[in-house]
Amino acid sequence: VSAVLHGYFRSSAAFRARIALNLKGIAFTTVAHDLRAGAQREEAYLALNPAGLVPVLQIDGVALTQSLAICEYLDETRPDPPLLPADAVGRARVRALAQVCACDIHPINNLRVLRYLKARFGQDQPAIDEWYRHWIAEGFDALEEELRRSPRTGRFCDGDSPTLADVALIPQVWNALRSQIDVGAWPCISSVYEVALALPAFEAALPDRQPDAI
Amino acid sequence: VSAVLHGYFRSSAAFRARIALNLKGIAFTTVAHDLRAGAQREEAYLALNPAGLVPVLQIDGVALTQSLAICEYLDETRPDPPLLPADAVGRARVRALAQVCACDIHPINNLRVLRYLKARFGQDQPAIDEWYRHWIAEGFDALEEELRRSPRTGRFCDGDSPTLADVALIPQVWNALRSQIDVGAWPCISSVYEVALALPAFEAALPDRQPDAI
Numbered sequence: 001v002s003a004v005l006h007g008y009f010r011s012s013a014a015f016r017a018r019i020a021l022n023l024k025g026i027a028f029t030t031v032a033h034d035l036r037a038g039a040q041r042e043e044a045y046l047a048l049n050p051a052g053l054v055p056v057l058q059i060d061g062v063a064l065t066q067s068l069a070i071c072e073y074l075d076e077t078r079p080d081p082p083l084l085p086a087d088a089v090g091r092a093r094v095r096a097l098a099q100v101c102a103c104d105i106h107p108i109n110n111l112r113v114l115r116y117l118k119a120r121f122g123q124d125q126p127a128i129d130e131w132y133r134h135w136i137a138e139g140f141d142a143l144e145e146e147l148r149r150s151p152r153t154g155r156f157c158d159g160d161s162p163t164l165a166d167v168a169l170i171p172q173v174w175n176a177l178r179s180q181i182d183v184g185a186w187p188c189i190s191s192v193y194e195v196a197l198a199l200p201a202f203e204a205a206l207p208d209r210q211p212d213a214i
Numbered sequence: 215v216s217a218v219l220h221g222y223f224r225s226s227a228a229f230r231a232r233i234a235l236n237l238k239g240i241a242f243t244t245v246a247h248d249l250r251a252g253a254q255r256e257e258a259y260l261a262l263n264p265a266g267l268v269p270v271l272q273i274d275g276v277a278l279t280q281s282l283a284i285c286e287y288l289d290e291t292r293p294d295p296p297l298l299p300a301d302a303v304g305r306a307r308v309r310a311l312a313q314v315c316a317c318d319i320h321p322i323n324n325l326r327v328l329r330y331l332k333a334r335f336g337q338d339q340p341a342i343d344e345w346y347r348h349w350i351a352e353g354f355d356a357l358e359e360e361l362r363r364s365p366r367t368g369r370f371c372d373g374d375s376p377t378l379a380d381v382a383l384i385p386q387v388w389n390a391l392r393s394q395i396d397v398g399a400w401p402c403i404s405s406v407y408e409v410a411l412a413l414p415a416f417e418a419a420l421p422d423r424q425p426d427a428i
Contacts, residue, residue: 050363051314051356062303066317069309076302088290089276095283100265102313103280107321116345121335131330142265149264 003028006048006056008035009210012106013067014055015171018210020071022201023162024078026059032212035111068102071164083164093150094158097143097165101172105139109175129179136176140186143169147188155195162196170196174207217242220262220270222249223424226320227281228269229385232424234285236415237376238292240273246426249325282316285378297378307364308372311357311379315386319353323389343393350390354400357383361402369409376410384410388421 005021005028007014021028033039033054040052049056049065057064060077064070075083084091107113109132117123117131147153157165173193176183183190196202207213219235219242221228235242247253247268254266263270263279271278274291278284289297298305321327323346331337331345361367371379387407390397397404410416421427 049356050359051318051353053318060303062306064303064306064310066310066313068317069306069313072309073302073306076305088287089274089278091290092276092278092283092287095286096278096280099280099283099316103282103317103321104265104267107317108327113322116348117335120344121331121337121341123335127335130334134330139265142263145264 002059004031004058005029006031006033006045006058007054007210008033008040009207009213011035011054012171012175013053013102015174015205015207016067016102016167017055017057017070018205019162019167019170019202020074020083020164021057022205023081023083023167024074026074026078028057028059030211032210034212068098068164068168071167075164081161083162083167085158085163090152090158093152094163094165097146097157098168100139100143101168104142105135105172106175108135132179133181136172136179136181139172140176140183140189144186144188147192153188155192157192162199162201166192166196166202169193170202216273218245218272219243220245220247220259220272221268221424222247222254223421223427225249225268226385226389227267227316229388229419229421230281230316230381231269231271231284232419233376233381233384233416234288234297234378235271236419237295237297237381238288240288240292242271242273244425246424248426282312282378282382285381289378295375297376297381299372299377304366304372307366308377308379311360311371312382314353314357315382318356319349319386320389322349346393347395350386350393350395353386354390354397354403358400358402361406367402369406371406376413376415380406380410380416383407384416 003026005017007030033045040054046052048063055067057070064073071083084094114128117128152158154160156162173183217240219231221244247259254268260266262277269281271284278287285297298308328342331342366372368374370376384407387397
C-alpha cells in the first residue's frame with residue numbers, strides 16, 4: 001500500500017477523498033487526526049499541510065491537499081473509471097455541481113466556523129443548528145432544481161455512473177441526515193444518495209465505518 | 215461577441231471569471247446583477263442559475279455556473295495560454311491553491327453570510343469586520359507558507375506565468391485591501407498581487423473598472 005490518507009472520520013472533505021480512492025480501487029491506509037482535539041494544528045501535520053485542514057493524501061511521492069484537487073489528480077493519473085464526463089460541457093456541469101457542496105455549503109458549516117459562532121458570537125446550539133440547516137437548504141434547493149431540470153441527470157447526478165458531483169454530494173447528504181434534516185424535501189438528491197450508498201465504494205467510505213469513528 | 219458574463223462588479227467569483235476570460239483573450243459583454251438589491255434572486259436569473267449566485271457565463275450555447283468550473287471549461291476549450299501546469303502534480307498544486315481562496319476563505323466572507331451574521335445574530339460592523347479579517351488571515355497564512363516553501367513558486371503562484379491559483383488569489387487580495395488589511399504581512403502574496411496587476415488581463419478585471427462600479 002503506497003497511499004496514505006490523513007483525515008478524520010467525520011470530515012466531509014476526507015469523506016470525499018475516501019470515496020474517490022475507493023471508486024478508483026486504490027488501496028490506502030488512514031491516519032486519523034482528531035479535529036475536535038485540534039490535532040490538525042500540531043507541528044508535524046502543519047509541515048504536511050500549512051492550512052491545518054484535512055485531508056492530505058500522500059501518493060506517488062507527494063502530499064496533496066484540498067479534496068477536489070485530490071479527486072482531479074486521481075482522475076488524471078488513474079483515468080479508469082472516470083470521475084468526469086468525456087465532454088467539456090459535461091465536465092463543467094459536474095464540477096459546478098461538486099462546487100455547490102464544496103464551496104457554497106460545506107465551508108460555511110465547517111467545525112471551525114461553528115466554533116467561532118459559539119465562542120466569539122455567543123450563539124447557542126439551536127441558533128447554530130438553524131445556521132447549519134439554512135446553508136444546507138440553500139445549496140440543496142439549487143442542486144435539486146438543477147438535477148430535476150437537466151436531461152443529463154440519471155441514477156447519479158450526471159448519467160448512470162458516479163462522478164465528482166456524487167463524490168461531493170453524498171458526504172453533504174450524510175451531514176444533513178446526521179443533523180436530522182428531512183432530505184425527502186429534495187427527491188432527486190435523496191434518490192442519488194440511496195443509489196450511491198448501494199455501491200461498496202460509497203458505503204465503505206461512510207464515517208461510521210472508519211477506524212477512528214466514535 | 216458571443217460570450218456574456220452575468221456578474222457584479224464587487225463579486226470575487228465574477229472577478230475570477232473576468233480574469234480568466236481576459237487571459238484567454240475572449241471578448242465578452244457583461245450583464246450586471248446588483249447583489250445588494252437581490253437582483254440575483256429574480257425569476258429570470260434563477261432560470262439561468264437556480265443557486266441565485268453570480269457568475270453565470272453564457273458561451274458556446276450553454277450557461278455555465280461556478281467560477282472555478284468556468285475557468286476549467288475555458289482552459290479545456292481554449293488551451294492557449296494554459297491556466298494549469300502541464301504535469302499532474304503541478305495541476306493538483308495549482309487547484310489546491312485556488313481552492314484555499316475559493317473554498318476556505320471566500321464562501322465564509324460572502325455577502326449573504328455577512329448579512330446573516332448581522333440580521334440573525336445581531337452582530338455589529340466591528341464584529342463582522344473581525345470575522346472577515348480572521349478568515350482571510352487563516353487562509354493567507356496557509357497560502358503564504360506554501361508559496362514561501364515551494365520551489366515551484368515563481369513571479370506568480372506557480373512559475374512565471376499566471377494560473378488558476380492567481381485567478382483565485384488576486385480577487386481575494388483585492389478584498390483584503392478594500393477591508394484595510396495590511397497584506398504586507400504576507401510578502402509572497404503581496405508580490406504576486408503586484409506582478410499580476412501589471413498585466414492588462416488582471417488590471418481590466420478590477421471591480422472599479424467595471425461598468426456597474428459605484
